[in-house]
Amino acid sequence: xxxxxxxxxxxxxxxxxxxxxxxxxxxxxxxxxxxxLVPALYALAYRGLLPERFAVVGVxxxxxxTRQFVSRMRTAVKEFARxxxxxDVFETLAEGMHYVATDFAADAGEDLVGKTLDDVDAKxxxxxxxxxxxxxxxxxxPVVVRKLGExxxxxxxxxxxxxxxxxxxxxxxxxxxxxxRRWFAEDEVFRIDHYLGKETVQNLMALRFANGIFEPIxxxxxxxxxxxxxxxxxxxxxxxxxxxxxxxxxxxxQNHLLQLLALTAMEPPIDFSADAVRNEKxxxxxxxxxxxxxxxxxxxxxxxxxxxxxxxxxxxxPGVDPRSLTETYLAxxxxxxxxxxxDTPFYLRAGKRLARRETTIAIQFKRAPHPPFEEIAGDGLRxxxxxxxxxxxxxxxxxxxxxxxxxxMSIRTxxxxxxxxxxxxxxxxxxxxxLILDAMLGDATLFTREDEVEEQWKLVDAIVGAWSxxxxxxxxxxxxxxxxxxxDDLLHRDGRxxxxx
Amino acid sequence: xxxxxxxxRKLAQQRCRQxxxxxxxxxxxxxxxxxxxxxxxxxxxxxxxxxxAERNPARTIFLVPLPGRGTGVEADAVVYDFEIGDGREVxxxxxxxxxxxxxxxxPASVVLPLLISDLPAFCRWRGRPDWDGSALQEIVEVCxxxxxxxxxxxxxxxxxxxxxxxxxxxxxxxxxxxxTLPWRVALADRWPQIRKVDRLAVEGPRADALLxxxxxxxxxxxxxxxxxxxxxxxxxxxxxxxxxxPPRQRSLSDSGLLSAExxxxxxxxxxxxxxxxxxx
Ligand SMILES: NC(=O)c1ccc[n+]([C@@H]2O[C@H](COP(=O)([O-])OP(=O)(O)OC[C@H]3O[C@@H](n4cnc5c(N)ncnc54)[C@H](OP(=O)(O)O)[C@@H]3O)[C@@H](O)[C@H]2O)c1
Numbered sequence: 001x002x003x004x005x006x007x008x009x010x011x012x013x014x015x016x017x018x019x020x021x022x023x024x025x026x027x028x029x030x031x032x033x034x035x036x037l038v039p040a041l042y043a044l045a046y047r048g049l050l051p052e053r054f055a056v057v058g059v060x061x062x063x064x065x066t067r068q069f070v071s072r073m074r075t076a077v078k079e080f081a082r083x084x085x086x087x088d089v090f091e092t093l094a095e096g097m098h099y100v101a102t103d104f105a106a107d108a109g110e111d112l113v114g115k116t117l118d119d120v121d122a123k124x125x126x127x128x129x130x131x132x133x134x135x136x137x138x139x140x141x142p143v144v145v146r147k148l149g150e151x152x153x154x155x156x157x158x159x160x161x162x163x164x165x166x167x168x169x170x171x172x173x174x175x176x177x178x179x180x181r182r183w184f185a186e187d188e189v190f191r192i193d194h195y196l197g198k199e200t201v202q203n204l205m206a207l208r209f210a211n212g213i214f215e216p217i218x219x220x221x222x223x224x225x226x227x228x229x230x231x232x233x234x235x236x237x238x239x240x241x242x243x244x245x246x247x248x249x250x251x252x253x254q255n256h257l258l259q260l261l262a263l264t265a266m267e268p269p270i271d272f273s274a275d276a277v278r279n280e281k282x283x284x285x286x287x288x289x290x291x292x293x294x295x296x297x298x299x300x301x302x303x304x305x306x307x308x309x310x311x312x313x314x315x316x317x318p319g320v321d322p323r324s325l326t327e328t329y330l331a332x333x334x335x336x337x338x339x340x341x342x343d344t345p346f347y348l349r350a351g352k353r354l355a356r357r358e359t360t361i362a363i364q365f366k367r368a369p370h371p372p373f374e375e376i377a378g379d380g381l382r383x384x385x386x387x388x389x390x391x392x393x394x395x396x397x398x399x400x401x402x403x404x405x406x407x408x409m410s411i412r413t414x415x416x417x418x419x420x421x422x423x424x425x426x427x428x429x430x431x432x433x434x435l436i437l438d439a440m441l442g443d444a445t446l447f448t449r450e451d452e453v454e455e456q457w458k459l460v461d462a463i464v465g466a467w468s469x470x471x472x473x474x475x476x477x478x479x480x481x482x483x484x485x486x487x488d489d490l491l492h493r494d495g496r497x498x499x500x501x
Numbered sequence: 502x503x504x505x506x507x508x509x510r511k512l513a514q515q516r517c518r519q520x521x522x523x524x525x526x527x528x529x530x531x532x533x534x535x536x537x538x539x540x541x542x543x544x545x546x547x548x549x550x551x552x553x554a555e556r557n558p559a560r561t562i563f564l565v566p567l568p569g570r571g572t573g574v575e576a577d578a579v580v581y582d583f584e585i586g587d588g589r590e591v592x593x594x595x596x597x598x599x600x601x602x603x604x605x606x607x608p609a610s611v612v613l614p615l616l617i618s619d620l621p622a623f624c625r626w627r628g629r630p631d632w633d634g635s636a637l638q639e640i641v642e643v644c645x646x647x648x649x650x651x652x653x654x655x656x657x658x659x660x661x662x663x664x665x666x667x668x669x670x671x672x673x674x675x676x677x678x679x680x681t682l683p684w685r686v687a688l689a690d691r692w693p694q695i696r697k698v699d700r701l702a703v704e705g706p707r708a709d710a711l712l713x714x715x716x717x718x719x720x721x722x723x724x725x726x727x728x729x730x731x732x733x734x735x736x737x738x739x740x741x742x743x744x745x746x747p748p749r750q751r752s753l754s755d756s757g758l759l760s761a762e763x764x765x766x767x768x769x770x771x772x773x774x775x776x777x778x779x780x781x
Contacts (some may be wrong), residue, residue, distance in 0.1 A: 233614065307503050308604030308611050310575035356505060356614030385619055393509060399619055415620055417528040480610045499619050
């Protein structure tokens with residue numbers, strides 16, 4: 001019986017333990033498994049958060065024995081895990097590890113995975129509960145889902161975690177949804193957006209809804225505008241094939257940026273259940289006005305300098321078309337047509353090869369109506385800004401006007417930073433740990449729902465649709481800067497500017 | 502790990518060490534203070550820093566150009582605890598970046614990621630800038646204010662012509678100019694007689710003498726000749742042979758002078774006109 005329904009567990013302060021289960025990783029020979037999934041499992045094992053009766057079944061076509069797989073995963077844990085390597089912890093995890101080399105989708109009825117899972121149930125007591133993790137290329141999602149559905153067993157629960165991207169436009173997302181829905185109910189489907197697993201993103205909800213002082217000012221009356229930035233200083237890291245098709249709009253905007261927007265703008269949910277939270281997020285997406293071409297700026301990086309090193313232009317990256325029109329930068333001005341936010345612009349931007357890695361949400365408040373210090377403050381006094389740092393350094397900053405020490409009444413903007421030091425301090429859980437654990441617990445709050453994904457794609461389709469009518473002049477920003485000049489114009493037209501850096 | 506991540510990590514680790522109660526730590530800052538400090542200027546630049554902390558809690562980034570020696574960027578980062586009296590202390594982050602080879606020509610690519618967002622960035626440029634160099638151009642683009650001390654330069658007054666070329670791109674201020682303030686007050690006291698001044702004689706740094714003369718020329722719209730004798734600080738000023746009583750105001754320390762410059766954020770038209778009238 002799960003601990004949640006155990007009356008004795010009440011008041012013990014013990015976190016819910018997931019049911020016994022087997023985690024089946026499709027794409028177990030790939031990069032994600034090695035860099036994120038197995039290190040996350042190790043971190044969970046390290047903290048005793050995995051169910052006692054647990055197994056990991058890795059599936060991929062690459063031939064290798066379980067022994068080899070385990071040995072590779074040991075190396076991966078040593079390299080990528082956030083905790084020190086402990087043989088006893090890894091061995092407990094490794095005891096339940098199996099690798100099945102098969103083309104799952106085309107195994108001519110020879111269900112090697114099913115057989116292994118039966119064995120695992122018998123040996124490890126995993127009770128027929130299955131958490132399927134689709135860490136395969138997106139093209140393989142539909143067929144793997146179909147096979148899973150067809151082979152679904154009666155006993156135990158079955159859930160499926162689907163990696164991003166979920167489709168590459170509205171039509172393909174709907175198609176994939178239909179394929180998934182045929183075999184799995186919505187509460188069995190966990191669409192990953194790993195941003196939602198980040199501590200600070202959850203902290204944003206805590207900040208907004210656990211503090212009486214923020215909600216009353218979180219609206220059009222007091223907020224001048226909101227800026228959300230997802231900036232990366234890295235290039236495409238050899239992923240030309242994927243990036244050429246995706247661009248920043250599919251890689252970052254459709255999922256991470258829109259998620260951050262929804263969490264910033266949503267109404268307080270009635271509780272923190274998956275549906276209550278997601279209902280509110282969907283409402284925000286539905287209230288979003290489709291931006292016209294004048295509200296969208298795309299760009300692509302040219303050569304430049306990053307941290308004292310020269311870097312090549314996007315079109316010079318290996319595997320990229322020398323005349324590529326793929327955007328590596330995007331800035332969009334959005335409006336949410338509801339009572340809270342009418343006429344308050346949300347400026348979103350994301351890009352590669354920008355000056356630094358930074359994900360932030362900046363709530364810029366309106367200026368004080370009549371500062372009596374006007375003459376002396378000069379431009380030393382800026383409007384108040386509440387800045388939520390999502391990465392790399394997690395925390396919250398508040399820009400306030402304060403008096404300069406000494407004689408006179410000189411006012412200056414002071415930044416008060418509350419820094420959690422997340423990325424630079426050990427001990428903050430990786431997003432995947434939280435997400436895998438939640439999926440085992442059946443809690444979908446931090447996953448994207450079908451209607452949410454659809455709303456996101458509608459917006460993306462509208463923006464991309466307009467692009468087919470014009471021919472951008474790329475490259476239009478130097479690597480290492482803050483994006484194209486046109487993106488600055490987007491705000492200057494409104495008498496605003498991007499947060500300075 | 503890139504150099505920027507390395508710096509942030511070092512700073513975060515040191516901040517954590519000072520906060521072992523798990524409470525997120527608080528950092529207050531008003532500016533990012535960038536210091537372009539070629540090796541021979543570095544010790545002096547470091548000394549000035551200590552006096553700045555109270556009025557201007559800042560992140561300081563020393564850029565030490567080492568052109569021609571290897572390539573790449575090396576970084577040190579330290580969180581300093583400056584005692585400011587009454588048992589109070591100010592935490593200040595100090596980053597030192599050694600820019601080797603080509604990196605010395607492209608400082609913006611390391612400075613930009615390390616600026617504290619939303620706050621003004623000042624660059625104190627030690628020594629005389631290479632006016633046509635890409636380093637100066639990049640700094641002008643990413644910082645809001647350039648602070649120089651023209652008494653550190655040779656080749657005056659010609660260099661003022663180069664400096665004036667920057668006025669449209671960045672707010673410039675000059676510590677030499679700030680140093681002349683008490684003397685400007687004293688000279689202003691001589692109004693209206695001073696209206697007819699023909700010759701100013703200054704014993705002091707050449708920069709200070711040129712700026713004072715430029716100031717009189719531009720304010721009075723008059724051709725004022727300069728007689729100059731070198732001295733470490735302005736010790737004597739004469740107007741058409743008549744000695745000006747030394748100002749009572751005590752002159753500020755190096756840190757005090759810089760700190761005063763950091764308080765102002767907007768262009769100073771009086772200074773700009775004075776520079777333009779130095780005879781460059
Ligand atoms: N890596 C990341 O950091 C990251 C981040 C976000 C999202 N994702 C998503 O995660 C998924 C996996 O990414 P990855 O980086 O791990 O990719 P990857 O390194 O290319 O690995 C893909 C895995 O899928 C298997 N595979 C390839 N084609 C297949 C097919 N047609 N049918 C079944 N299995 C197939 C491969 O193994 P065999 O060839 O041995 O079968 C391999 O194990 C993708 O959907 C990606 O978009 C990854």
